[in-house]
Amino acid sequence: MKYSDLSRNRLQEMLDELQVQYKEVQSRNLSLDMSRGKPSDEQLNLSMDMLDCVRFKKDLISEDGTDCRNYGLLDGIIECRRLMANLTGTKPENVFMGGNASLNMMYIVISNAWTFGINGGTPWSKLETIKFLCPVPGYDRHFRICEALGIEMISIPMTPQGPDMDEVEKWVTSDPMVKGMWCVPKYSNPDGVTYSDETVRRLAAMKPAAEDFRIFWDNAYIVHHLDFENRDELLNIHAECEKHGNQDMVLELVSTSKMVFPGAGICALITSVHNLTEMKKIMNCELISFDKLNQMRHVRFFHNVHGMEVHMMRHAEIVKPRFDICLEAFRELGELGIAHWTNPRGGYFISLYTLDGCAKRTVELCKEAGVVLTAAGAAFPYGIDPKDSHIRIAPTYPSVEKLKKACEVMVLCAKIAALESMIDK
Amino acid sequence: MKYSDLSRNRLQEMLDELQVQYKEVQSRNLSLDMSRGKPSDEQLNLSMDMLDCVRFKKDLISEDGTDCRNYGLLDGIIECRRLMANLTGTKPENVFMGGNASLNMMYIVISNAWTFGINGGTPWSKLETIKFLCPVPGYDRHFRICEALGIEMISIPMTPQGPDMDEVEKWVTSDPMVKGMWCVPKYSNPDGVTYSDETVRRLAAMKPAAEDFRIFWDNAYIVHHLDFENRDELLNIHAECEKHGNQDMVLELVSTSKMVFPGAGICALITSVHNLTEMKKIMNCELISFDKLNQMRHVRFFHNVHGMEVHMMRHAEIVKPRFDICLEAFRELGELGIAHWTNPRGGYFISLYTLDGCAKRTVELCKEAGVVLTAAGAAFPYGIDPKDSHIRIAPTYPSVEKLKKACEVMVLCAKIAALESMIDK
Numbered sequence: 010m011k012y013s014d015l016s017r018n019r020l021q022e023m024l025d026e027l028q029v030q031y032k033e034v035q036s037r038n039l040s041l042d043m044s045r046g047k048p049s050d051e052q053l054n055l056s057m058d059m060l061d062c063v064r065f066k067k068d069l070i071s072e073d074g075t076d077c078r079n080y081g082l083l084d085g086i087i088e089c090r091r092l093m094a095n096l097t098g099t100k101p102e103n104v105f106m107g108g109n110a111s112l113n114m115m116y117i118v119i120s121n122a123w124t125f126g127i128n129g130g131t132p133w134s135k136l137e138t139i140k141f142l143c144p145v146p147g148y149d150r151h152f153r154i155c156e157a158l159g160i161e162m163i164s165i166p167m168t169p170q171g172p173d174m175d176e177v178e179k180w181v182t183s184d185p186m187v188k189g190m191w192c193v194p195k196y197s198n199p200d201g202v203t204y205s206d207e208t209v210r211r212l213a214a215m216k217p218a219a220e221d222f223r224i225f226w227d228n229a230y231i232v233h234h235l236d237f238e239n240r241d242e243l244l245n246i247h248a249e250c251e252k253h254g255n256q257d258m259v260l261e262l263v264s265t266s267k268m269v270f271p272g273a274g275i276c277a278l279i280t281s282v283h284n285l286t287e288m289k290k291i292m293n294c295e296l297i298s299f300d301k302l303n304q305m306r307h308v309r310f311f312h313n314v315h316g317m318e319v320h321m322m323r324h325a326e327i328v329k330p331r332f333d334i335c336l337e338a339f340r341e342l343g344e345l346g347i348a349h350w351t352n353p354r355g356g357y358f359i360s361l362y363t364l365d366g367c368a369k370r371t372v373e374l375c376k377e378a379g380v381v382l383t384a385a386g387a388a389f390p391y392g393i394d395p396k397d398s399h400i401r402i403a404p405t406y407p408s409v410e411k412l413k414k415a416c417e418v419m420v421l422c423a424k425i426a427a428l429e430s431m432i433d434k
Numbered sequence: 435m436k437y438s439d440l441s442r443n444r445l446q447e448m449l450d451e452l453q454v455q456y457k458e459v460q461s462r463n464l465s466l467d468m469s470r471g472k473p474s475d476e477q478l479n480l481s482m483d484m485l486d487c488v489r490f491k492k493d494l495i496s497e498d499g500t501d502c503r504n505y506g507l508l509d510g511i512i513e514c515r516r517l518m519a520n521l522t523g524t525k526p527e528n529v530f531m532g533g534n535a536s537l538n539m540m541y542i543v544i545s546n547a548w549t550f551g552i553n554g555g556t557p558w559s560k561l562e563t564i565k566f567l568c569p570v571p572g573y574d575r576h577f578r579i580c581e582a583l584g585i586e587m588i589s590i591p592m593t594p595q596g597p598d599m600d601e602v603e604k605w606v607t608s609d610p611m612v613k614g615m616w617c618v619p620k621y622s623n624p625d626g627v628t629y630s631d632e633t634v635r636r637l638a639a640m641k642p643a644a645e646d647f648r649i650f651w652d653n654a655y656i657v658h659h660l661d662f663e664n665r666d667e668l669l670n671i672h673a674e675c676e677k678h679g680n681q682d683m684v685l686e687l688v689s690t691s692k693m694v695f696p697g698a699g700i701c702a703l704i705t706s707v708h709n710l711t712e713m714k715k716i717m718n719c720e721l722i723s724f725d726k727l728n729q730m731r732h733v734r735f736f737h738n739v740h741g742m743e744v745h746m747m748r749h750a751e752i753v754k755p756r757f758d759i760c761l762e763a764f765r766e767l768g769e770l771g772i773a774h775w776t777n778p779r780g781g782y783f784i785s786l787y788t789l790d791g792c793a794k795r796t797v798e799l800c801k802e803a804g805v806v807l808t809a810a811g812a813a814f815p816y817g818i819d820p821k822d823s824h825i826r827i828a829p830t831y832p833s834v835e836k837l838k839k840a841c842e843v844m845v846l847c848a849k850i851a852a853l854e855s856m857i858d859k
Contacts, residue, residue: 045505053503061486078478078695108533113721120545134559157719270503273727294582296538302698
């Protein structure tokens with residue numbers, strides 16, 4: 010049965026029934042927060058050994074003899090840079106170890122471009138207009154950086170292979186004011202798309218109009234597979250860039266916030282040696298180093314990329330059932346012809362697409378029934394989803410039991426919003 | 435005996451003798467680094483319990499129920515904000531918890547002023563000239579931030595009571611381009627001066643020409659006494675400012691880098707609620723929070739300000755003998771009439787003042803004999819000491835035995851430099 014096959018009267022009858030149900034749900038006084046991609050308590054418990062894996066002096070001395078307890082090493086300890094290099098298919102000399110937040114590292118890079126310019130170029134603050142390409146839907150905090158700085162955001166539609174490359178190439182190669190592009194290339198936030206090999210190759214081969222054009226390759230979900238046997242593979246963009254002499258064009262970010270403890274992990278910036286040499290001249294004025302003890306904790310806890318992978322499998326065991334609960338619940342919406350959604354093989358989100366014009370209303374109804382979702386539109390520049398159809402679902406944080414209740418509420422609210430909209434027409 | 439009482443021939447004879455000694459010292463192949471204010475191994479060992487004082491889930495839950503392992507709390511956990519408030523005589527609502535480096539926090543504040551302006555004012559990047567008052571000698575890394583940003587540095591002479599307040603008031607009240615002033619108000623870097631009550635009162639009472647004038651109150655050595663019974667007391671500048679409606683004028687920074695582990699401590703920014711409210715609007719675009727687990731480690735390790743004080747007494751037991759070794763060694767230079775120096779009651783440095791024109795040469799001679807000191811001039815804007823007389827001595831890092839050797843070398847080199855200069859005239 011699809012809602013679109015039913016008469017207006019029948020739709021009204023169904024709406025009336027659902028509103029009774031909704032009242033009942035409201036009376037349960039639920040209080041569930043699914044607004045952000047937060048790991049659950051069960052996931053956090055996986056990393057407790059990290060808290061005391063660095064305890065004795067022997068744990069604290071880096072292989073080059075550096076005492077990690079003292080000042081020094083702007084770009085981080087060699088063991089940790091190697092770990093991050095192995096994770097990303099690069100070399101330790103391509104790795105700069107940052108603080109506890111890759112978001113902050115991206116901001117730092119942009120702020121330095123703003124104030125000092127990139128590699129001797131004009132500071133972005135001195136230019137009339139700066140534009141960034143924003144594949145949509147995307148990560149709201151990327152867009153918020155642009156909004157704060159007054160960077161003009163150009164929406165680029167996402168496809169199942171990644172951003173629409175015809176659009177991307179058109180902008181990047183013709184407009185010297187296009188200085189940046191946000192990418193979450195693997196298990197993208199929020200659609201869960203992994204960029205195809207062709208997409209990566211086309212990105213790497215671009216000849217940007219602006220010499221200081223940079224791709225922010227936010228590889229936030231690099232090992233965050235849900236199904237390790239059927240994982241997505243992402244082409245190494247640095248290797249592709251090198252083929253075209255474009256190795257300065259990509260700034261890759263990785264973070265352990267969603268491997269260990271959010272806000273107490275480490276991030277790394279991965280790019281060309283030339284870029285890092287220039288950046289370090291500036292960073293050297295801004296701080297002495299990020300936290301090397303926390304870098305060492307990661308090295309002692311993970312040992313190597315295999316250890317990291319095994320650890321992430323344990324995360325998947327906890328996270329995948331939560332994704333399945335959502336996907337199972339959404340089936341009813343599909344049968345009614347009022348929604349479609351993504352079925353990602355990794356990452357932290359599902360995109361739920363309601364009937365056009367129904368996302369905000371669905372989120373509002375959920376909120377009033379005690380289930381807080383990410384604000385509708387949040388995944389779009391300036392918070393405006395032109396179709397008002399996208400809802401970002403973050404299944405990880407609630408317990409399985411609570412998530413089931415939340416899904417029940419979401420489905421109910423999506424149905425009510427759809428019926429209201431169809432009756433209204 | 436003073437060198438100035440001796441004949442030129444006698445000076446030459448002495449120089450010849452010392453040069454023989456110098457050759458002998460060079461043949462020892464020493465390799466001692468006293469260039470930075472780094473804690474010694476013994477000091478670092480005092481904080482080893484911090485590495486595993488947060489191990490179990492109960493250690494991780496903040497008193498307001500926040501799980502410190504997960505995202506959230508831009509301004510930090512309440513326990514840690516309270517600890518920092520008690521340390522600084524303020525309230526938790528005045529405290530913003532930063533990352534591992536107060537230097538970085540100062541840069542962030544200035545960078546945000548640069549890009550966004552302060553509390554709605556014109557972004558500093560849009561102004562023709564920005565000037566900062568720099569009490570000299572001062573902290574080289576403060577000056578380096580100014581140099582990187584092209585901020586004009588106005589040298590203000592230090593007196594035993596703090597910066598020359600007549601000069602400070604003249605600049606701050608008359609020149610709207612004076613937007614900032616660097617202060618290390620307690621056991622100043624490098625002179626070890628604590629600002630007198632009158633200095634603090636005069637600073638607090640100023641009516642700056644620029645509404646967005648800010649004092650960077652870098653209270654880096656707030657509990658870093660050498661002699662706890664005869665400690666310096668610093669007036670609470672926030673309380674003084676409030677009397678004049680100037681509570682937005684001061685940004686205080688404290689850091690635990692030199693209490694626990696340099697680079698793995700935490701810092702705090704302490705200022706008015708109004709300032710923090712405005713700052714957080716911007717910071718909220720730049721990151722989610724700093725490392726709350728490390729904040730919790732500090733709370734569990736120190737318990738409270740008394741715990742912090744007891745811990746710092748242990749540091750003093752290690753650090754004071756090192757200061758005494760330097761002071762004892764320098765006596766010979768005093769007797770020869772070729773140097774004077776500071777005798778601080780806390781902090782990390784001694785200022786050694788050679789005869790005019792002899793600092794660079796002394797540092798160079800030391801380096802060639804295997805003892806690396808802070809570059810002469812480093813404590814002055816643009817690295818230029820107009821008298822070429824100041825050397826910053828950092829006694830903490832070497833072992834007692836090595837420090838004695840280093841002092842021997844320093845004294846020898848200071849004598850050679852003095853003799854060379856006197857003979858040359």
